[in-house]
Amino acid sequence: MTSKTRYFVLTAFGILALGLTTGLVASLAGGLPVALTRAAGPDDLSYVPSQAVAVAYANVQEVMASELRQRLKKLEPDTADRDDFETKTGVNIERDIDSVVAAMLTGAEGADHDSRPLVVARGRFDQVRIEGLAREHGGAIEEYQGVRVVSHSGDGHTMALGFIESGAVAVGSVAAVRGAIDAKRSGRNVLSNTELMRLVGDLDSSNAWVVGRFDAMAGKAGLPSELQSKVPALSWFSAAGHLNGGITGTFKAEAKDDEAATNLRDMLRGVMAMARLQAGDKPAMRAMVDSLQLGGEGKTVAVAFSVPAEMFDALEAMKSKSERRPADIR
């Protein structure tokens, strides 16, 4: 074997060995070290504190530009509230907000920031106008870690809005907004929650998704204990959707064990069969029910669905009918 051939063989084996070793390490360790991976999900997740039990994301621009949104606009009763909001704050929700990350945070039991939402919105905001509006209504403006935070108290709650960086605001309770600022600075944020980020990574291509701990949220939602005991033992859940002409999406849940997952799949099969019976001869409903796909293995249960555009045609027809009826009676 010549030296040229030998080098080629060594190089080829080297590429194969390096790739196989990397893959094997990733498989056994459950993933590659964070330094080698680009964190899944939007960059604004770095503002979500690590104690978040649920995280949601929506690409507002894609959603607003979708055909579905254009159809739903026709069904809106009026836009007075939205117009009033724009007049006061200078923010047009459809035009000025690019994306939104929302999180449900937990804190010390009984504390003011216990189970409070946090919303991080990215877009174009008129800081001067918003601060002026807050002052007019008796709000306070402070600086926290170099970030301007506007707060306002009312009905026993204090809401805050922080201009966390150029083109991004955090909205929530004062503690939640401060927590967001601290999470970014300290690096102690939801990106270090490997379980949650693994689920986020699977949903990265959707324009709206939510991931969370089902057990934590069921408790905070105040479900009666009798109902909680009957709900299958689920740990994580995730739901993702892609809006274009209709909505396509998936819902996944991770049960505590294989048996719980099997029971949940059986329950969902029954629900889907009942839905098919109810759909009857309604084509749009039938199309949606037929699109339901149940899947998942092991501890995972997954349901894929598709709400076709025809469903929204039916909604539009219903709305038109209800608007015509008072005129007929007259």
Place this chain on the structure above:
Amino acid sequence: MSTSDLTRPTAPSLLGAARRVFELSFGEMLWSRRTIFMALVVGGPVLLAVIFRVVESFGMPAMRVNGAPVAGASIFGVMIWMLYLRFIVPVLGVFYGTALMADEVEDKTLTYLFTRPIPRGAVLLGKYLAYLACTSLVVLPSVMLSYFLVVPFGQVASTFTSLLLDLAILGLGLAVYGAVFAYVGARLKRPLVSGLIFAFGWEQLALALPGYLRQFTVAHYLQALVPHALPSDSALSLIQGLFRQTPGATVAVSWLAVFLIGFLWLAMRTVSRREYVLEQ
């Protein structure tokens, strides 16, 4: 006992002889003109993967279907189907397999191999092993590079098993197609044309038709082992998908092993019995 009996070397065994031919042929095959073609063919997917990675690094999804960006793992699956399994592996099998003996005949160097005290079948076996080593060492690293360029690092853990399967299937495909076309090359006068008709004519047609004809193709069993979904990229693919009857993994591997051993044995037998007349 005479002195000559003590000093006469024993003829090497079939495997020993094949190993000697392998050592001779491997370097020649690797640095032949045909390898430039192979490098271009396997370099294509790697180049596509690089372009994909560059586009993704700018924050733009490289591929969208119905407005939804397609994930890297799905794109890798499509590359395995469309580029490697349906084109690269059969093409390399045809071009290299049919030329195992044909090159020696054309270069008029076959005589030197046949005058050695080794079984004639060992010549083919050694050349076949050289082909397998040569193509595997080019194709499989190309797959590995494409994988790490296209699939995000965060998804390596969950898709590594299917990568291992892909590598094994492509290696098996190279082996089986090589054996089939080695026989074609040993048996027929115009093996390259016949090989191309088989790989891109007969196999595609047999897979699209309903019935048992698909069982007389290598692709039917090979595609049964692939973990990725069959892409519907053309009318032919749609028709093939419609009539697809996937055999089980054990059945597929068994038949592929039968093809491999059977055609290799037939090729070796043909080379052993055929009388090669070199044109002057």
